[in-house]
Amino acid sequence: AQSVTQPDIHITVSEGASLELRCNYSYGATPYLFWYVQSPGQGLQLLLKYFSGDTLVQGIKGFEAEFKRSQSSFNLRKPSVHWSDAAEYFCAVAGSSGGYQKVTFGIGTKLQVIP
Amino acid sequence: DSGVTQTPKHLITATGQRVTLRCSPRSGDLSVYWYQQSLDQGLQFLIQYYNGEERAKGNILERFSAQQFPDLHSELNLSSLELGDSALYFCASSVGQGISYEQYFGPGTRLTVT
Numbered sequence: 001a002q003s004v005t006q007p008d009i010h011i012t013v014s015e016g017a018s019l020e021l022r023c024n025y026s027y028g029a030t031p032y033l034f035w036y037v038q039s040p041g042q043g044l045q046l047l048l049k050y051f052s053g054d055t056l057v058q059g060i061k062g063f064e065a066e067f068k069r070s071q072s073s074f075n076l077r078k079p080s081v082h083w084s085d086a087a088e089y090f091c092a093v094a095g096s097s098g099g100y101q102k103v104t105f106g107i108g109t110k111l112q113v114i115p
Numbered sequence: 116d117s118g119v120t121q122t123p124k125h126l127i128t129a130t131g132q133r134v135t136l137r138c139s140p141r142s143g144d145l146s147v148y149w150y151q152q153s154l155d156q157g158l159q160f161l162i163q164y165y166n167g168e169e170r171a172k173g174n175i176l177e178r179f180s181a182q183q184f185p186d187l188h189s190e191l192n193l194s195s196l197e198l199g200d201s202a203l204y205f206c207a208s209s210v211g212q213g214i215s216y217e218q219y220f221g222p223g224t225r226l227t228v229t
Contacts, residue, residue, distance in 0.1 A: 032214055032215060041222070042222060043117060043119070043205055043207075043220030043221050043222050043223055044158075044205070044207075044220040045117070045220070046217050046218070049217070051215060090158060094214040095214070101171055101213060101214045102160050102163070102171050102173050102214070103160055103214060103218075104160070105157060105158040105159070105160075106157075107157045108157065108158070
């Protein structure tokens with residue numbers, strides 16, 4: 001069965017500092033991996049995705065993520081955080097399970113940005 | 116604005132009741148997905164429809180059912196409601212049926228069961 005672990009429930013960073021949100025996945029084959037962002041009172045928005053090819057993926061809003069198969073990780077990074085990045089971030093893995101293709105989300109990491 | 120609309124935004128009802136949540140996908144999208152987001156379970160995939168047919172099933176309870184109509188809007192029916200069903204229910208849509216297609220999420224329906 002596929003699963004996702006986001007070990008950090010809550011992270012606080014200063015505006016302008018760098019950010020790395022951790023994500024580890026479990027899936028038997030090559031997974032499809034995603035990062036979503038959810039602002040308060042909003043639905044989820046896709047930041048970036050990895051299916052194959054270059055393991056460093058660029059996304060929207062200046063985010064990037066690196067797929068490391070040996071570590072089963074797909075960490076999200078941003079070199080300089082803005083106050084508007086305060087939100088909840090979800091890592092997700094997609095694959096076949098029980099004959100269906102479906103997405104499994106991590107529990108989320110809530111990002112607080114301080115001035 | 117993702118282009119996905121959900122109604123109602125908020126719903127308060129009592130245990131044992133039945134409710135219907137509605138979702139209109141983005142123009143041109145054929146797939147509709149339903150998700151439940153709760154504090155204890157996180158974000159869970161419930162079910163997917165593509166062009167009117169069920170395509171994938173997740174952790175959907177037997178008390179819950181969904182359908183997608185010819186005009187592609189979808190409804191999620193929740194019956195015999197329990198306190199634990201209180202959650203945010205999201206609908207998402209995509210142009211195709213595979214998981215490689217980007218899903219666009221609606222703003223959600225917050226259900227409170229008292």
